Amino acid sequence: MPEGHTIHRAARDHAGMIGGKVIAAISPQGRFATGAALIDGTTCEGTGAIGKHLLYHFSNGQTLHIHLGLGGYFVCQPQPADAPREVVRIRLESATHAIDIIGPNTCELMPTPEVEVLTLRYGPDVLSETPDxxxxxxxxxxxxxxxxxxxxxxxxxxxxxxxxxxxxxxxxxxxxxxxxxxxxxxxxxxxxxxxxxxxxxxxxxxxxxxxxxxxxxxxxxxxxxxxxxxxxxxxxxxxxxxxxxxxxxxxxxxxxxxxxxxxxxxxxxx
Ligand SMILES: [Zn+2]
CATH class of the missing domain: 1.10.8.50 (Helicase, Ruva Protein; domain 3)
Structure with a gap:
């Protein structure tokens, strides 16, 4: 299980790869095909972390919420990236990078108000930009x-x-x-x-x-x-x-x- 700093680190690294860019989203595994289609072609407006929850915000008002759980992990590559493996739940791709998310516990889209609810459900994040x-x-x-x-x-x-x-x-x-x-x-x-x-x-x-x-x-x-x-x-x-x-x-x-x-x-x- 990753500790909180690894998710903040991933949020920062991933923002550098896809933040401010138009992304392509696919679900090679198929299990998140509908969700991927909803954010495909939007711009990633930024990322955030609350404890072990990683959030990617998109220009259509949707947020992708990822919790890796015990066995999940990320694979990041510069472009041109290799074709994704079949186990990849979702691939987020910009002109410069591809991020594969594999085996997460949670992979879901949330509209902005639900993100606020998620934030309040958890205690304040030690690394928050607005510490509480x-x-x-x-x-x-x-x-x-x-x-x-x-x-x-x-x-x-x-x-x-x-x-x-x-x-x-x-x-x-x-x-x-x-x-x-x-x-x-x-x-x-x-x-x-x-x-x-x-x-x-x-x-x-x-x-x-x-x-x-x-x-x-x-x-x-x-x-x-x-x-x-x-x-x-x-x-x-x-x-x-x-x-x-x-x-x-x-x-x-x-x-x-x-x-x-x-x-x-x-x-x-x-
Ligand atoms: Zn001692």
């Missing part, structure tokens, strides 16, 4: 769920995947089980600012880099992490704890990210 941390912070502070679960809840906040979750909580020295309601507004704003900074690095480098070392020359790394999938904490040399939360592996350092003290818990004698 207050909405995410309010949703977190209203909840007694652990922060580790809230960060991955796309209704609360969009764009955080499993790797960023582990890294951001460690960088902020927050225990993953701390309840949303127990975290101060100030700490959540610091968390948001850190997430935005790291995801922006992700878009720029096309890799998840959460350490200070941003140099990617001569490498093709996709990850450079502090504690995710690691054994030893780089800050205290203690052992990293690996556990499960909502079916996903969670990493944290039990000494750097101490257990939260729950407020309102009765600890005295009965």
């Amino acid at each position: 941390p207050a909405r995410a912070i309010a949703a977190i502070r209203k909840s007694r769920a652990p922060i580790a679960r809230l960060l991955m809840d796309q209704k609360v906040i969009s764009g955080i995947g499993n790797i960023y979750r582990a890294e951001i909580l460690w960088l902020q020295r927050l225990n993953p089980m701390t309840r949303g309601a127990d975290i101060s507004e100030e700490a959540l704003l610091a968390l948001w600012t850190e997430m935005r900074r790291l995801l922006q690095i992700g878009v720029e480098t096309n890799a998840i880099i959460t350490t200070g070392d941003l140099d990617t020359t001569g490498t093709n790394i996709t990850e450079r992490t502090n504690i995710f999938a690691r054994e030893v904490c780089p800050a205290c040399n203690g052992k990293i704890t690996k556990s499960k939360l909502s079916g996903r592996t969670l990493y944290h350092c039990p000494s750097c990210q101490a257990e939260p003290v729950h407020k309102n818990v009765h600890t005295g004698p009965k």
Whole structure:
């Protein structure tokens, strides 16, 4: 599953390939033939991303909404592009590039008002051009769920995947089980600012880099992490704890990210 920065990166790259240009749209697989015909011959007016949702806006008021899901992917080529493979759900083609979308979970056209509904259905996107941390912070502070679960809840906040979750909580020295309601507004704003900074690095480098070392020359790394999938904490040399939360592996350092003290818990004698 791609993390949020990859979809923002794709939105930016694809805008450079088809944005402002008349496009041809076909569905080599046939499953999206009707949809493709509706946008064929229109101009792509731009792209956008909300978390893991990628949007392409067209001059006839239609928006193509793509969610890759677990197995979907893009293949982009400069022109002249090879003939599309039969598995391609939709090919978007400009005079300069072809973008093939293969195996997406969601591939649908939406008129503009529905796009607005989609935007409101999800928590604010960390990488949005009009960031709205207050909405995410309010949703977190209203909840007694652990922060580790809230960060991955796309209704609360969009764009955080499993790797960023582990890294951001460690960088902020927050225990993953701390309840949303127990975290101060100030700490959540610091968390948001850190997430935005790291995801922006992700878009720029096309890799998840959460350490200070941003140099990617001569490498093709996709990850450079502090504690995710690691054994030893780089800050205290203690052992990293690996556990499960909502079916996903969670990493944290039990000494750097101490257990939260729950407020309102009765600890005295009965
Ligand atoms: Zn540690």
